[in-house]
Amino acid sequence: MKSHFTRRGVGAIALVSAGVLLAGCTTGGEPAGDVTITVAIDAGLEQEARDNFDARVDLFEDANPGIKVEAQEYTWTATTFTADLAGGTLPHVFTIPFTDGRGLIAGGQIADISAEVAALPYADQFNPNVAQAGQAADGGQWAVPIAAYGQGLHYNRALFEAAGLDPDSPPTTWAQVREYADKIAEATGEAGYATMTAGNTGGWILTTLVDAFGGRTENADASAPTIDSPAVKEVLEFLKALRWEDDSMGSNFLYEWGTINQDFASGRIGMYVSGGGNYGNLVTQNALDPDDYGLAALPLQGSDPGLLGGGTLAAVSPNASDAEKAAAVKWIDFYYLAKLTDEATATQTAELAASLDQPVGAPELPIFNQEQFDSYRSWIEPSVNVPVDQMAPYTEAIFDQPLIPEPRVATQDVYALLDTVVQAVLTDQNADIAKLLADAQAQAQALYDRAGQ
Amino acid sequence: MTQIAPPTAPPTREAAAPLVRPARRRSGGVRAWATGDGPHILVFLIPLFVAFGVFSWWPIGRAVVMAFQRTNLVTAPTWVGWQNFENVLRDPLLGVAVGNTLTFAVLALLIGYPIPLVVAVLMSEVRRLRGLFSALAYLPVVIPPVVAALLWKFFYDASPTGVFNTLLGMLGIPKQPWLQDQLTAMPSLVLFATWSAAGGTVIIYLAALISVPPELYDAAEVDGAGIWRKVWHVTLPQLRGVLLVTFILQIIGTAQVFLEPFLFTGGGPANSTTTILLLIYKYAFQNSLGGDYGAATALSLMLAVVLALFSLLYFRLTRGWSTS
Numbered sequence: 001m002k003s004h005f006t007r008r009g010v011g012a013i014a015l016v017s018a019g020v021l022l023a024g025c026t027t028g029g030e031p032a033g034d035v036t037i038t039v040a041i042d043a044g045l046e047q048e049a050r051d052n053f054d055a056r057v058d059l060f061e062d063a064n065p066g067i068k069v070e071a072q073e074y075t076w077t078a079t080t081f082t083a084d085l086a087g088g089t090l091p092h093v094f095t096i097p098f099t100d101g102r103g104l105i106a107g108g109q110i111a112d113i114s115a116e117v118a119a120l121p122y123a124d125q126f127n128p129n130v131a132q133a134g135q136a137a138d139g140g141q142w143a144v145p146i147a148a149y150g151q152g153l154h155y156n157r158a159l160f161e162a163a164g165l166d167p168d169s170p171p172t173t174w175a176q177v178r179e180y181a182d183k184i185a186e187a188t189g190e191a192g193y194a195t196m197t198a199g200n201t202g203g204w205i206l207t208t209l210v211d212a213f214g215g216r217t218e219n220a221d222a223s224a225p226t227i228d229s230p231a232v233k234e235v236l237e238f239l240k241a242l243r244w245e246d247d248s249m250g251s252n253f254l255y256e257w258g259t260i261n262q263d264f265a266s267g268r269i270g271m272y273v274s275g276g277g278n279y280g281n282l283v284t285q286n287a288l289d290p291d292d293y294g295l296a297a298l299p300l301q302g303s304d305p306g307l308l309g310g311g312t313l314a315a316v317s318p319n320a321s322d323a324e325k326a327a328a329v330k331w332i333d334f335y336y337l338a339k340l341t342d343e344a345t346a347t348q349t350a351e352l353a354a355s356l357d358q359p360v361g362a363p364e365l366p367i368f369n370q371e372q373f374d375s376y377r378s379w380i381e382p383s384v385n386v387p388v389d390q391m392a393p394y395t396e397a398i399f400d401q402p403l404i405p406e407p408r409v410a411t412q413d414v415y416a417l418l419d420t421v422v423q424a425v426l427t428d429q430n431a432d433i434a435k436l437l438a439d440a441q442a443q444a445q446a447l448y449d450r451a452g453q
Numbered sequence: 454m455t456q457i458a459p460p461t462a463p464p465t466r467e468a469a470a471p472l473v474r475p476a477r478r479r480s481g482g483v484r485a486w487a488t489g490d491g492p493h494i495l496v497f498l499i500p501l502f503v504a505f506g507v508f509s510w511w512p513i514g515r516a517v518v519m520a521f522q523r524t525n526l527v528t529a530p531t532w533v534g535w536q537n538f539e540n541v542l543r544d545p546l547l548g549v550a551v552g553n554t555l556t557f558a559v560l561a562l563l564i565g566y567p568i569p570l571v572v573a574v575l576m577s578e579v580r581r582l583r584g585l586f587s588a589l590a591y592l593p594v595v596i597p598p599v600v601a602a603l604l605w606k607f608f609y610d611a612s613p614t615g616v617f618n619t620l621l622g623m624l625g626i627p628k629q630p631w632l633q634d635q636l637t638a639m640p641s642l643v644l645f646a647t648w649s650a651a652g653g654t655v656i657i658y659l660a661a662l663i664s665v666p667p668e669l670y671d672a673a674e675v676d677g678a679g680i681w682r683k684v685w686h687v688t689l690p691q692l693r694g695v696l697l698v699t700f701i702l703q704i705i706g707t708a709q710v711f712l713e714p715f716l717f718t719g720g721g722p723a724n725s726t727t728t729i730l731l732l733i734y735k736y737a738f739q740n741s742l743g744g745d746y747g748a749a750t751a752l753s754l755m756l757a758v759v760l761a762l763f764s765l766l767y768f769r770l771t772r773g774w775s776t777s
Binding site: 076078079080081082083085086087096099100103104107108109189197198199200250251252253254256318410412413416419420423424426427428443 | 525526527528545610611612613615630632633634635718719721722723724734735737738739740741742743744746
């Protein structure tokens with residue numbers, strides 16, 4: 001009897017265990033009434049930046065008593081974003097690059113918030129060239145542009161000085177970039193010029209340079225790639241010369257966005273090309289000494305050069321309910337856009353950030369019209385704490401450079417193909433550039449054909 | 454020792470009766486099962502079924518289905534038949550990935566298979582401090598793999614001030630590109646993999662070596678065998694069962710190598726370390742618009758089938774060799 005009782009007892013424990021396991025697989029329910037949304041926050045922020053964010057959450061919740069906001073760490077990378085998207089683990093509000101807006105909308109992978117966005121007072125004032133990145137085929141604004149940038153040449157002023165170069169006179173031609181890189185490498189032993197090559201960023205930066213050299217990686221109507229072209233070859237020859245003739249590119253040829261920022265901030269890289277708004281990441285997440293930072297416009301050459309632009313869209317999870325979508329758009333309005341469109345909010349936000357020693361005034365491009373952008377810059381001017389003079393070579397030239405959007409078809413997949421091309425040139429002295437380009441062209445054409453089906 | 458069977462009488466109807474009543478036996482068995490311990494056993498097994506079902510069998514079943522679909526896991530999937538398999542087989546990267554995986558497997562066998570055996574044999578000969586040596590050998594295994602990989606990535610810094618290059622410099626050897634060159638990247642990954650996994654294999658070999666009857670060594674010694682002849686004629690034959698298992702585990706493990714290229718190189722430079730599993734990962738997650746999950750699962754299935762066939766073939770071919 002005793003034995004039987006024990007078996008029953010253990011059996012009950014086993015049943016309870018099974019129940020617990022099953023319960024672990026169910027989703028928690030949301031109590032009726034208030035809405036709770038999860039919103040993206042950069043991963044790995046310094047405490048001051050997190051305090052800044054939390055303070056803004058408090059302001060939002062005070063202004064919207066029915067909405068509760070929970071922060072979820074999120075940094076966009078192609079691979080982690082895809083996993084989060086497929087697994088349904090994205091926060092309700094998250095950010096994506098311009099590159100992906102239209103594709104995600106076409107795939108129904110983000111929520112349709114066009115009705116809520118249309119109700120915003122400034123909905124019709126977006127710069128059309130910027131707004132189109134987040135629009136569906138019918139013109140509905142499914143994703144909201146919150147920042148736009150042009151690529152820039154970031155440089156380390158301390159390494160410039162160590163190499164006998166004037167940090168107030170950054171290079172204005174690609175020939176000078178090569179010459180300065182050589183001098184920096186010679187004088188300091190660090191990489192004079194480095195470039196990203198991994199995680200699709202190699203293709204991104206190669207495309208940037210191709211545009212700056214006067215070429216394109218996609219034809220005008222986006223029906224075919226133009227990778228096997230003279231401008232792409234010229235850029236690869238340029239990189240090959242820096243790598244193998246000058247030996248001025250250091251020893252790491254597997255950089256991606258995060259790692260190149262780390263090495264630049266730690267003084268191991270003289271110059272690199274990336275988005276013009278990188279200053280915030282370099283300072284708040286990589287402890288860059290602001291005195292060492294310099295930013296210049298990309299040199300343009302060739303017959304039809306341009307500056308590759310990009311930007312960030314705020315989007316909402318496809319799993320969001322109507323109430324969550326409405327709350328999410330309110331958060332996007334408050335957190336990302338009111339600080340650009342409303343003087344009181346802009347001033348308050350900038351003052352709060354500056355009081356917490358967060359960078360205010362890093363370079364960016366207008367997402368509305370130029371007049372509105374100028375107003376915004378004037379509102380925040382008293383709080384600007386970034387080294388504006390060290391960014392003047394960029395900010396004084398950027399508005400005169402023709403902005404070019406990223407390629408439209410299979411962008412990330414083509415970038416991944418180009419990663420391999422750039423890596424091959426930088427790690428194989430005998431790399432056959434013509435063959436690499438022919439292969440990449442054929443593979444990219446297959447991607448275009450598939451996208452057109 | 455052979456027992457002689459007693460003479461048997463021709464089978465009668467009674468004697469044969471049990472053979473023609475299996476249904477009643479089964480019926481009685483079910484009743485006995487239901488009134489006996491059966492339900493309790495089933496209840497005890499429920500957590501196991503739930504855990505395996507949710508975390509193993511269900512995903513495997515879903516993967517098989519997904520291999521025949523095009524899906525972004527957000528909107529409704531569409532059936533595409535064998536198209537995912539055709540796409541994978543036409544991908545030029547598949548050949549590269551298979552070649553890289555085989556290279557890793559061969560290098561891992563050449564470097565990673567004999568080293569633990571040699572270390573185990575040497576350690577088994579040591580009379581003192583064997584515990585200390587065992588702990589030292591096993592230490593890399595207890596370091597979390599990602600932590601170890603990040604440390605080694607730091608060591609592999611290809612600049613003259615990198616840790617390994619500094620050590621080489623002390624010996625007068627020029628700096629090496631390690632992970633930054635298409636030729637040296639894969640051997641660098643194998644070196645790390647060997648370091649991180651050898652400890653576990655050494656412990657297995659040591660346990661097997663301890664179980665070898667000492668009389669065999671004594672007999673060999675009486676016959677005039679030296680240490681190498683004892684290893685060749687006593688140790689290795691006695692270890693062949695363990696060697697067989699570790700060999701097949703090594704093959705399966707190297708065919709599924711992912712961690713090292715993912716953490717160290719991302720498959721570069723220029724796809725020189727893109728392995729089959731990394732290719733599966735890239736199919737699934739490289740494109741932020743939603744990966745090609747159909748191709749990823751199709752290639753996963755193909756790899757699973759190939760490995761299962763390989764294991765079957767290997768065990769059949771070596772059946773007579775195994776001690777078990």
